[in-house]
Amino acid sequence: MYSPTINMARDPRWGRTQEAYGEDPKLTGDIVTAYIKGLQGDHPTYLKSATGPKHFVANNEEHNRFGGNADISEKQLREYFFPAYRQAIEEGNSKIVMTAYNRLNGEPAVTNTWLVRDVMRGEWGFDGFVIGDYGSILMTTKGWGERGYTGHEIYDNYVEATAAVMNADTLDYDNTRLFRRELMTAMEQGKVPQEKLDRAFRNTMRVGLQLGMYDPESLSPWKDLPFETLTSFKDLALEVAQSSMVLLQNEPVDGTPLLPLDKSAIKTVAVIGPNADVLNYGTYSGTATDPVTPLQGIRDYLGNDVEVLYVPWAENEDELQSVPMDNIIQLDNQGLGVWRAEYYNNGQAAGQPIASDNVADVNFDWLDTYPHESQSGQFYAVRYTTEIVPPIGGDYTFGIEYHGTEAKVSVNGISVIDAHHRPGQDHRETRPVRLDANQTYEIEVVTMRRTNEGKHQVRFGWQLPKQDDTFEGGELEVAKQADAVIAVMGISVKYEREAYDRTVEGLPPGQEEMLAGILKANPNTVVVLQSGSSIESPWLKDNMPAILQSWYPGEQGGNAIANTLFGEHNPAGRLPLTYVKSWNDLPPFSDYDLTKGRTYMYFDKEPLWAFGHGLSYTDFTMDKLKLKSKKVKSDGTIDLSVRVKNTGKRDGDEVVQVYVVDKFDRSDKPKQRLKAFKRVSVAASKSETVKLSIDVADLAYWDEKTKDWALGNRYEIRVGNASDNIKLTDTVRVK
Template identity: 30%
Template sequence: MSDDGGLITRPPFRDTRLPVRTRVADLLARLTLDERIAMLHQFAPGVERLGLAPFRTGQEALHGVAWMGPATVFPQAVGLGATWNPELVRRVGEAVGREARAMRARDPRVGLNVWSPTVNLLRDPRWGRNEEGYAEDPCLTSALATAYTRGLRGDHPERWRTAPVLKHWLAHNNETDRDTTSSSVRPRVLHEYDLAAFRGAVRAGAVAGVMPAYNLVNGRPNHVSPYLREQLRTWTDQELVVCSDAGAPSNLVDSEHYFDTHEEAVAAALLAGVDSFTDHDQDASKTIARVRGALERGLIDASTVDTAVGRLLAMRCALGELDELDEFEGAAGGIDGAFDTPAHRALALEAAEQAVVLLANDGLLPLSESGVRTLAVVGPLADECKLDWYSGSLIRRSTPREALAERLGADRVVFADGLDTVRLRTAAGWVRVPDAAAEGEGPAEEGPTDEGPTDEVPADEGSLDPAQTAGRTDLPPLTVGDTPTDLSLADWGGGVLTLRAPSGRYLTVADDGFVRAAAERPGGWVVQETFTLEAHRDGHLLRHLGTGGYVCVAAGGLKVAERDGSKEETVFRLEVVERGEDAVARAAARADAVVVVAGNDPQIGGRETEDRTTLALPAQQERLWRAAHAANPRTALVLTSSYPYAVGDAADALPALLWTAHGGQAAGTALARVLFGDVSPAGRLPQTWYASHDELPDLLDYDIIASRATYLYFDGAPLFPFGHGLSYTDFSYGELSVRREAGLTVECEVTNSGPYDGDEVVQIYASAPGSRVPLPHRRLIAHRRVRLRRGERVRLFFTVPIEDALGFWDVAHGRWTVDPGTYEIHAGASSADLRATATVTVEGPPPAPRPVLRRGLEAADYDVADGIVLVDRTKVRGDAVACRDDAVGRLLFRACDFGAGATSMNVEAARDAAGAGAGDDATVEVHLADGTTLATVSVPPTGGRYAYTAVHAALPTPPTGVQDLHITLRGGLRLARLGFSD
């Protein structure tokens, strides 16, 4: 009621009783075109006359609210993947969503459109962003992504706690040249692997949208991907929002050169389905000008803008942005904010415990407090709680050393970090850290705090986290003199080094170029704390990797010279005061047992923008576990890392080996509880651990079928298989039964037959012996993590749609299919430890051959290929095939039905006259399996890569019946399809 007793009239877009579509349509009609255009940028301004507040798409929340100050930090995403526990992951998502709401209440800059989770499959463990994904398997990834987004979204049917966006659409697994490389993805891999990771969460209704990846797929940038409309938007009736990755809209012209002008690029992105443009940080003017230019040129019209803005407003409506706050909270049943609660702290510990994977154990574990009077805790990560690029600031933390000292007493824990103690000498004297820095306070310990979010807020994925920058200039630079300073040197592999002063601070380089002992930890979009030593004359040059320049002695102290500066300026001689392995050996010899904690720093040698080149453990860390084991056979190696390592020697030599991702704030406590048996480990590997990187295909080879990659197709013997993980107890499996009801129903019995209570992860796999097409050796179709007391038995039931369990993408007919035949269903403890098997028979007509006379052959729908790459048929949609490097390519199409005979053929192809090989012949040769040549067609220059022509050829020897067809391509052409007629 108004003050005079009359009714208050609100515009329809404020009326919570109306459907979202009605509210959005009303608001759109009230906005001017300029106001709508402005909303397409990540930082949408407010509209004061309508009472609309500013809105920002994008808030990182991969394993806790990131970049906005103190928050609960959960294990890395790959660690959450190792839990194999969707219900736990859902609760983590719920906690993160509640903290986002709580932080939002304190600071409106905290976004509710969260860009999480990352569902790119961990196809190659060398990928720098391995830490961000859940698993190499689409079934497991989909289950966990669905769970996390459900937690973030909340349970209310209309009101959303946060609006999650899945990253990164599509087929994105390389950081090397990530904005210019193209992932060649055949239709089977596209549908069975890459799309499958996104499909489940979208169909579950828990996702607000997706973010396209930087890379191209089949020659076309993901930001103009036709799959956004042809696949993504067909999976749900919900209005999904597509948010661009940072800077990617500009990449369409600037680095990818896919379009000539930014107006064309922004129009194409909008027409493809991109709704929000993350570009030029908070400066929206360039995006606005480009959209206006596209409108003026007639590349798009106002309805295109309205479609995108309508989706954004629908998301804002679901988040309560169009409601009165009290009405929204009430309608949502209390979408409240809970921050750093005891429940969240307990959940962080539970998640860290469940993420620990026991890789090998020869009876050393669990340790007993009575049997271990003194414990050596050693290694570069033994007293660390590492953060990654998408971590929040720690409110509290625990390291392995701290947690074990708290448990046993500090006097019973012997520590050595295993770093080399070194001195650096120049011709001008010893390198020294000035007393003001060397004797100052060490790195600040992060403990309970009531601080609010930081003052600076990163605009997008390319922005710096203020907590991880090292721009301090209040400390004096390093100097040279008569007295040396001992420095701790860590070698992270590949010659990448960090150096720490006695204070514990890292040597770093600020904007003024001087080297200081000023950083609490390595970090930043460009890490400023890493160096390398390059052999030079009788010493070394010290190169700063962040700038590429060399460290030299200058007026005022050590400084990084300009990148093109002389290498002759300063030669450093390295003196090793003590090798890290010697200190570790001494500590190990004093103890009853040893825990070596090794692994990676998430900011170094494998992270966003940087792929790894090897799976090898850094040589310095290899020496540490070997030295510890030589001094004390009771040595366990704990790998705390964002990705797998090839550690075959350690697995063979050591009595115990564990892996955990960086476990967030409770990492140390969780590890201590597992080591001493408070928790029986039950984490399982979410990806294959290979014996060597030599077993991996090229990083850019996305065809997992042809390259035999991931556990699905790998033909070798892995070091540790997908799904592997041991326990302190034993589990036995009873008979497995499978029946066809509403889908495929699998029933199995599991018993805890060992001495401890514990969790078992029951894994259900399907295989198709004798399949007519190459299918996975076995593929995960269901799983469940179940808690069993000693002696407890449980009967488990799983129901899976037949198509999901046994189907594949039939390239011959362009659809999902399940072939008739006998399939095997397995239950077990890993993909290689199958305890029970049953069979199920699918009946039906035999597969039909390719109807080539009626449908022709799409070149991309091959069965087998060699020497080819998939390319964009047009800039809008469709795929074609080209020879890799304009050389020779071969295609095989099986079971082509030519009926009574095909007498002619049309080859649809394009050839750029200005392209490489334009002066050479470009031919398409078609022949049968017996070597009979049907025709050889020369493709003339057509005037451009998208200018297709149809070249007709008679078939003097008409093929008849069902036959395999072989095609050989030569030269710089693009083959789109072949048509046949009788």
């Protein structure tokens, strides 16, 4: 299983934030360890499956995923980027690790001996096999760059790259046939000694033996597991979805918090929004047999007692407009705005173009002809580039219409559209892009013909940001009729996924404008957000009374949302990310230095919502913080307890979070670090005593002078229910 993805979610722009587990190493490590143990099973001899944590390490930029370089100090690697992997190996006993595409401090992860041999195997005792991310060896070759792709381009050919990987003691296995074929060639040429193959063979076979792949099936402890068991997780799916619901905001309307909605007092509910009648899954999800959308979950919950009014979301499918010449600042010798066209006799736009000229627009339809008379052969490509200054700032829609080709669009070198060939079809793909007024942007469109289809068509255009701040759809009418409105908003894999970083912060175009109109029509409006990362929208917080973050909630998501909105379930999820107000509050995407303002540990601005934040339909207090000892040994534990009292009228869950502050001088000192947490159920008007323990060794920091772990002498223990809501503090000393 090439899972879990445990790269740290250090920046909300990363397209695969949805696959990861948050911005904190302790939180991530605990979740993935439980995940790994569940998948691998607890049999003393046989693994149920072998898990593969990925992508080792610092794989956080989809727009630069193949050739990017992460400059990170050993200190930050040790303290932040490594711990979850270490826990997955040492505690979870994971059997596979996948290396990343990117370079780390100039060295590709796939050939990084220090990462794999010295740290992972030598220090952490990893005894499974290491696999490279798909094609990562090929990306270290010069041929990769010659084909028009961005990579590391270090080795002359694939044989040399394969030899380098084997001799570096990094990979044991690869998922491309090229690796196996070229490895034999490298060995025949004497570039890889036999013992390197033996090492890889032993590491790989060891996992195969633990999986029972070479034993009689009768020995398998799971031989009688019915297939239906693997496809019947509705109860668990509902529990997980409900547990993950985060109540971001619940302000009073007419003196009473809007949520939970009272079914008995409602006759009509309006359900609207782009995510209302779809079930958004994250990438790499399975296929559910009976999924429940938010609309269906709400209808099923309310039954015939309450009328549900639904208006389908109307996507903006207006015609793409060509970029006006007035907005193009790349000029020809007559002072006219133009695109520069470069023509290639290969299907990758690789190497040097065979011809070039200027064109007024990217809008072509070729039938059994070539874009340029100099081109020949079956495969060819054209690269169009220009520079523009947008007429206004806002959320544009970039689009490409194509046939018989593949097409790519990038803005300032960042990919925004990667359109694949669809045989015999006219196709259109669009993507939102935020542009600022009076700024210069380089636009690149590449069309690549790699098939024998006669028709070859490509057209690039955009749609301007919406200027009207009122929404004219049927949503306003049903909002006026309803007792309450449930607006299911947010994003989807259209905006964030593998190979696509987010290009629009906050809500997509049109959503805030619609909500503003809906709120005027009906103040009893609840927003349900769906996303795999944070939503940066101060407007939402300032205007909408109730906001529920539902993420991508899986096959039972609709039921989980309905149960939560109407109070069958009392939400207790907590944010695994800092919600910032704007990406402008963050360092540049490519800057990996946490101390410049990343994560709750170093973020120095006011967040929209803090790491660990989450509300409930009841109220809790915390008191009676007790430390078993205020002086602990370096090899001991910090044992503490705290009383949690439910002072409200509903049963509910509270999440006790324990943060530690280093009360001594050291470099790169964070504001605080999460070191323990526990979710506890407390009945209304009752209290529970929660006990937690922290290994003193987990408080250590990396000393750059000694190149080893070190402990301070004094630490502040902070207990609360969010990183910005600390209730109790005390201090311990390390002897």
